[in-house]
Amino acid sequence: MTLETDVCHLGIRQLGEGYRRQRFTAVEVTQALLGRIERLNPTLQAYLTVTSETALDQARSADQALARGDHRPLLGIPLALKDLYLTRGIRTTAGSRVLWDWVSNQDSTCTARLREAGAVLLGKLAMHEFAYGRPIKEGPLATGKNPWSLEHVPAGSSSGSGVAAAAGLATITLGSDTGGSIRGPANNCAIVGIKPTHGRVSTRGVLPMCWSLDNAGPMCRTVEDTAMVLQAIAGPDSADPQCSSRPVPHYQAALRGEARGLRIGIPAPGYLADGDLHPEVAAAVEQAAKVLQEHGAALSEVQLPRAADWQAVWNVFVAEAYAYHEDRLKARPQDYTQGLRDRLYLAAVYTASDLVRAQRLRTRLVAQVAALFRDVDLIAMPGAAQPPQTFAEASEGPPPVMLSLTSLWNLAGFPALTLPCGFTRAGLPIGLQLIGPPFEEPTVFRAAHAYEQATDWHTRRPPI
Amino acid sequence: MSDISLSPERLRCKLEAAGLQLSAEEIERLLPTWRSHMEGWQRQKEEDLGETQPDLFYQPPEIPS
Numbered sequence: 001m002t003l004e005t006d007v008c009h010l011g012i013r014q015l016g017e018g019y020r021r022q023r024f025t026a027v028e029v030t031q032a033l034l035g036r037i038e039r040l041n042p043t044l045q046a047y048l049t050v051t052s053e054t055a056l057d058q059a060r061s062a063d064q065a066l067a068r069g070d071h072r073p074l075l076g077i078p079l080a081l082k083d084l085y086l087t088r089g090i091r092t093t094a095g096s097r098v099l100w101d102w103v104s105n106q107d108s109t110c111t112a113r114l115r116e117a118g119a120v121l122l123g124k125l126a127m128h129e130f131a132y133g134r135p136i137k138e139g140p141l142a143t144g145k146n147p148w149s150l151e152h153v154p155a156g157s158s159s160g161s162g163v164a165a166a167a168g169l170a171t172i173t174l175g176s177d178t179g180g181s182i183r184g185p186a187n188n189c190a191i192v193g194i195k196p197t198h199g200r201v202s203t204r205g206v207l208p209m210c211w212s213l214d215n216a217g218p219m220c221r222t223v224e225d226t227a228m229v230l231q232a233i234a235g236p237d238s239a240d241p242q243c244s245s246r247p248v249p250h251y252q253a254a255l256r257g258e259a260r261g262l263r264i265g266i267p268a269p270g271y272l273a274d275g276d277l278h279p280e281v282a283a284a285v286e287q288a289a290k291v292l293q294e295h296g297a298a299l300s301e302v303q304l305p306r307a308a309d310w311q312a313v314w315n316v317f318v319a320e321a322y323a324y325h326e327d328r329l330k331a332r333p334q335d336y337t338q339g340l341r342d343r344l345y346l347a348a349v350y351t352a353s354d355l356v357r358a359q360r361l362r363t364r365l366v367a368q369v370a371a372l373f374r375d376v377d378l379i380a381m382p383g384a385a386q387p388p389q390t391f392a393e394a395s396e397g398p399p400p401v402m403l404s405l406t407s408l409w410n411l412a413g414f415p416a417l418t419l420p421c422g423f424t425r426a427g428l429p430i431g432l433q434l435i436g437p438p439f440e441e442p443t444v445f446r447a448a449h450a451y452e453q454a455t456d457w458h459t460r461r462p463p464i
Numbered sequence: 465m466s467d468i469s470l471s472p473e474r475l476r477c478k479l480e481a482a483g484l485q486l487s488a489e490e491i492e493r494l495l496p497t498w499r500s501h502m503e504g505w506q507r508q509k510e511e512d513l514g515e516t517q518p519d520l521f522y523q524p525p526e527i528p529s
Contacts, residue, residue, distance in 0.1 A: 309507075
């Protein structure tokens, strides 16, 4: 067994223990990961930029700090960022020719907090163009391939984050989520991703898609790692007017591996059109709910609004993305891919009256789903309605139904986590989505951890 | 699709109103998704209108002559 196979799939706590017991150094771990990236990235296309020198410098600093007895939990932990997080001195492309050579002179708040925590930045990750373009299989703007099946999309828009975490090309990654862009890749790549409560994590220095729906969040291989990264990036930021001033609870304290007493709502049939929910997905999620029940949770039915309704409202809010791109799109349309151009044009035709009405409808939807949490602590539902699509399926036709199962929680701003809960007969991942009321990330983590500890999905590795 | 309000010409007008001049080929490409979005959005608007302005749908009883 090589150091690469030893360390590239270890979690944060295991790496930290290894450093402190001097089984390996941060430099050795970083070198192992850089070697794995060099070997696998030409196939998986997870990274747009690999920052080898920066990473090794940071790893050397981490080793020195470890030798001084520094106990920061993320010290020396290999990290990669979706390429819309600003990184001082390192290019940030948003997966687009529009920003291909752009180098910011500042860090996003998340980047800065992870630097301060001692994480080692391996590079910047592929993504769907400006978090809203279509998947691209080959070429310089390639959005990454699913390590479970190279013909299938990892989902987006945080596609590279999902691929890198699943394939052991980073220990921790960050993504962003406006309609499901963290939870989609978590679902398709069999990893854990959380869209925190809107305002829980600063989005300063994260290139926007839609200001009122955007969220920054971690994507990792386990619930514990995800909780530890959220701990490091969450919290007030006076530079982000949407960021909450609420204190951040201790998320790891919620990871007790038990679900006793939790009241979990299961959506009654009817929120999706007949036939939209794949039978293997339905069966896996039903089985996951049973596992939680066996571990002490009480299940009951809840009535969600129809997915078609919330999706129609979400579509109008993409006008926010159009507003962000309008001037550049008109001046330099050829710099955008056709996939993103088309989607932005579709957002341009909504009127001011539509947007005002969508805001009213959004308020009603939020009130409707908030009322469900009077009777339950969490809602459990599929991460996506269908198994991962092939590139051919995803590159044409309307957006997949998958978006419909996640975007409600962006409209509401509630925390939502997706973790693996099975595989199809074809070997493609299936995800379970757990949603809580605002700022109840501890409850979401508690249930997710209980489920993870009761199953072994998170221990499986993609066949690469 | 026979609904004139979802015709290619209607989409072209809406795009022009937003300051966007697209080719006929681009408009054809956008059409299926635009129609799907508009049909979904129209349903939402009608339901909302029904709740907020019910008098629009109120039919007064016929006055006997």
